[in-house]
Amino acid sequence: MPIEKENSMANVELAQKYWHQLVSVLATETLQPSTATSSDENDNNNENHELNIKHSPSQQLLEHNKSDILTAFSRSAFLAEHLIQYPYTLERILSLPPSIDNADSAESDNTIVPSQYYHTEVSKRLEGVKTEDELLSALRECRNTEMARITYADVLNKQTISTSLAQVSALADTLITAAYNWLYSDASARSGTPISAHSARAFAKDPQSQSRAPCPAHMYILGMGKLGGRELNFSSDIDLIFAYPEKGETQGGRKSIENQQFFTKLAQKLIQSLNKITTDGQVYRVDMRLRPFGDSGPLVMHFAAMEDYYQDQGRHWERFAMVKARIINDDNSHDAQALKDILKPFTFRRYLDFTTLDALRNMKKLIATEIRRRKLSNNIKLGAGGIREVEFFAQSFQLIHGGREPSLQSKSLLTTLTALADMDIVERDVTQELKNNYLFLRKVEHTLQQCRDKQTQTLPDSDWEQQALIAVMGFDTYDGFLDTLNTTMRTIHGHFNELVEESHEIHSEEDTLFTACQDAWQLELKSNEFIDAFSEHLSSREAMGIFNTLLEFKDTQRNYRIGQRGEDTLSKLLPEILYVLVVQHPSNSVQVLSRLLGVIEAITGRTTYLDLLLENPDVLKQLVKLCERSGWVAQEIRRFPLLLDELLTPLYLGQQNTDIVTSKREYEQELRQSMLRIEQDDVELLMDAWRQFKLCQQLRIAASDISDSLPIANVSDKLTVLAEVILENIVSAAWMQMSERYGTPSHLEGTDKGFGVVGYGKLGGYELGYGSDLDLVFLHNAPSGMSTNGKKQIEAQQFYIKLAQRIMHLLNTKTLFGQLYETDLRLRPSGNAGLLCCHVNGFEKYQNEEAWTWEHQALVRARAICGDNDVLEAFNAVRKRVLTKQREPSSLAEDVCKMRIKMREHLLSKSEQKVDLKQCVGGITDIEFMTQYWVLANSNKTESMTQYTDNLRILENAVENGIIEANTASGLQNAYLKLREQYHHLTLADSKFADQTEELDAIRENVKTHWKMLFGTACAT
DSSP, X not given: OOHHHHHHHHHHHHHHHHHHHHHHHHHHHHOOGGGOOOGGGGGGHHHHHHHHHHTSTTHHHHXXXXXXXXXXXTTOHXXXXXXXXXXXXXXXXXXXXXXXXXXXXXXXXXXXXXXXXXXXXHXXXXXXXXXXXXXXXXXXHHHHHHHXXXXXXXXXXXXXXXXXXXXXXXXXXXXXXXXXXHHHHHHHHHHOEEEEHHHHHHHHHOTTOGGGSOOBOOOEEEEOHHXXXXXXXXXXXXXXXXXXXXXXXXXXSSSOOBHHHHHHHHHHHHHHHHHOOBTTBOSOOEEOTTSTTGGGSOSEEEHHHHHHHHHHTOOHHHHHHHTTOEETTOOOOHHHHHHHHHHHHHHSOSSOOTHHHHHHHHHHHHHHHXXXXXXXXXXXXXXXXXXXXXXXXXXXXHHHHTTTOGGGOOSOHHHHHHHHHHTTSSOHHHHHHXXXXXXXXXXXXXXXXXXXXXXXXXXXXXXXXXXXXXXXXXXXXXXXXXXXXXXXXXXXXXXXXXXTOOGGGGSOTTOHHHHHHHHHHHSOOOHHHHHHHTTTTSOHHHHHHHHHHHHHHHHHHTTOOOHHHHHHHHHHHHHHHHHHHHHHOOTTHHHHHHHHHHHHHHHTTOHHHHHHHHHOHXXXXXXXXXXHHOHHHHHHHHHOGGGGGGGGOXXXXXXOOOOHHHHHHHHHHHHHHHHHTSOTTOHHHHHHHHHHHHHHHHHHHHHHHHTTOSOHHHHHHHHHHHHHHHHHHHHXXXXXXXXXXXXXXXXXXXXXXXXXXXXEHHHHTTOOOTTOOEEEXXXXXXXXXXXXXXXXXXXXXXXXXXXHHHHHHHHHOOBTTBOSOOEEOTTSTTGGGSOSEEXXXXXXXXXXXXXXXXXXXXXXXXXXXXXXXXXXXXXXHHXXXXXXXXXXXXXXXXXXXXXXXXXXXXXXXXXXXXXXXTXXXXXXXXXXXXHHHHHHHHTTTOGGGGSOOSHHHHHHHHHHTTSSOHXXXXXXXXXXXXXXXXXHHHHHTTOSOEEOOHHHHHHHHHHHHHHHHHHOGGGXX
16 A cells, blocks of 8 residues: 555544544533433443434534544644534534635735624623633633634635635734733723823813813734734744833823833733633744844833834844734824834835845845754745745835835735736736745645644654645645645745845856956056957047046045945946946947946945945946936936936836826826825925925936937926926915915815916926926915904915915925926016016906016916916916907017017027027027917917917917918927927036037028018018
8 A cells, every 4th residue: 555545544543533532522511410321331432422412512513514524633633622622612613714705805905804703703702801811711712713713614725825814814913902902901990091291291281172181092013024914824923013102101090100111011911911821722922022122122112212213223134024014903093103104214215225135135144044054944934945035025125116116015925926016026927926836835834833733834744744734735645745845945946046146246257348347446457458458349549538537536436435335335336337338338438437427426425326226237227328318317316316216117217108198197196195105294304205206207207308218399298297296286285384374365165275376488388398497477366355264364465475485485495305496486467576476357457558568478378287276267368368469460570579689689698619599590489489479469360379388289270270381380390399309408418508510500590581481671580
């Protein structure tokens, strides 16, 4: 007989033995005193037991499920022994645990688990519990019974491993929370209720106010590891951390004690209630070593102390651990949110943190050492390719990208793997393979632990446990199972090794170019040696230029103290930079290297960014490309190294959506996500967030522009809607800040503001460039005599002026991240002498009675940007009425020409070799003036000419209305697009003037021709 067959029979025999024991116990339980057997009848004991069981309440249930029960007993001694010890739980165990309806629920943080069911069952069992001993007994009875139910379903494969993990985790949450709530109430009855100092002070100032009654302070329980991820294994211990809001004292007890003392005693009681071994076993082994300072730290910490610890002393492994930290007793209170806000910035950095990979490499070495020391080669959790490597794989990407990608902040490993695939960070076939392999290992782990309810991840030695394992896993032989297991773990280990592979190891020893790059940086080469080393790749002139640039950079670096780690990283990075530069071989390689080294110089003291470039060859290549094409981009990255993070998002740096509406919606959603993390009263943080958002989005647009994946018209469209979205956000923030101080103007209803922002010039015409300022006008509709309704009342007009000042402050103030936008309000009525914010009626009166022709020209390009619809519609009506006024063409032409000549005299930068594309004859402004003239001259008869504010569509409209010929429009449109494209690229190249070329001369000559045709020789320019 084959060994497997013999062993299988042994399992069956053991199951039969357990069955008879259970039958015997049930029979004994059902025997009444009047039916007790005499000693003479004991010989027929088994028969009597079988007879009695048939008449017991469990008869039909037991007999009906005999086959399943025997199978389950052959696979789990824990289940059998539990039923024999607690036979009255039979009916509950055979009724399967509540199922999870959503098949994908285990991959969601909002997993559909039977939490309410467990809450109800545990609450019932705790009813009437009066002492701690009774509490311990009730908790253990609940735990053992429910775990036996889960085991019965698992070993018979009546539910998936995902379902089992969710149920085990939900049960743990319920038991921990129930124990805490009972102990908190019991402690409060003796020592009073803990109150935060802040809450007590507020109540002391105003004891009559019910809204300020001191609120009880709670101890929040952080579940770590698999408990936090709702992926708890069957016989796991639980890692916990305890925290409470702030210092204070208890109130209402016989004697007040400090909160620290109260919560320390409560924590000790909670640990004992779960960890203590009684005759009923224990609920969970509790491990507190993950708390700040480990075993030497206080058992409980208040939030401020915890924040200080993680800011000053938090270590890499603690960040890995904190990825899964979850508040078990989350009450959705302000205090719970405050704790999350403390932990989030420690765990998920705002920048992309590639020091994570170094930490992971170190952890990998420690794991390998531990495996060898403890001989854990057959351990499915800690061994090579085990469960922990899948967890580290996912957590590494969470720590690197999570601060900027909220979808990677999930506690669930499966959800994280899905997100990594959705965001194209990891190939979908890799994440799917890891998911399947992870669930396979978790099923093995559960099966091992359900044999005897022991915490083990080591493959069994006993024949019985091996047979139980392969029976549950669906294998015919143990060798067949081992083959599949080994393949699974090899696959996991392969993906894990790819993640932690050293980036500089991608070069082979035969790569002579990389060797030359290493020598160029690390050795003190002479110029002739340097030139010889690169003779196959660079001209002597290029090599000499690079040599001198590197030499200068080395001298500069001697003045910096960057520490040993920084020096080590830099010594690896510089050869990589040289390698990429030589391989990509831009025509202006010396200039590109100078720009690159400018960026490196700016980040030398910030090893995180050096790591980013070293760990990501594609990022380095992208940086070289951007520095080659744009001095402006290089300068922006040098000023704001956080932009390096954006280079990790090739999705955003390639093809971009060209639809304005879609772009605006994307910007709104992304900005909203960024602002959700910030308290609205933290003005400094708000200002930094707006500036970071603008910088990052501008880089994305510039990168697409440089790669020619975004047409010039769409570049301006995206820069314009970006400004609109930021303006809308700033107006809302400024409104909130002003209304908190002064209230709101009393004429308003609901969420109305009675306020609007109008954009002129390039903002109004959808033609913003990278360095464009914003021409703004602020309007309101408050009736005369209105005031605000706050504690400090001011006139409505004054309120709107202060609102405008606040908006200007938020836009113009220079922070560490620079200025958001330079703004110009000189186009408002009366210019610098006028009010910062004027009434819509006053705006119309000024336009009709005092405005110059050039101000009406400006109105052609004016557009309602954001604010209340009533104000914006009123502005649109005023604009249309003003633009459609009757004008005498020759007088209008004369005014337009005079203004153009005046502008050129004051603004044109003259140079014989260079060209000012904006102000030169035949330049951008000439085209703008022509379109403005056609609108002002023809809108009285053709009202639709007022419809658009951008030059390209105005020209199209003029053709449709028969005002100009189609060839005139197309000639001017082409000239305008080419001039603006050159103008944009000059900005990217960090230059103001264009070189004189035949193409540029031809464009300008074409524009001059159209100008003369329109205005005649008397108005020639």
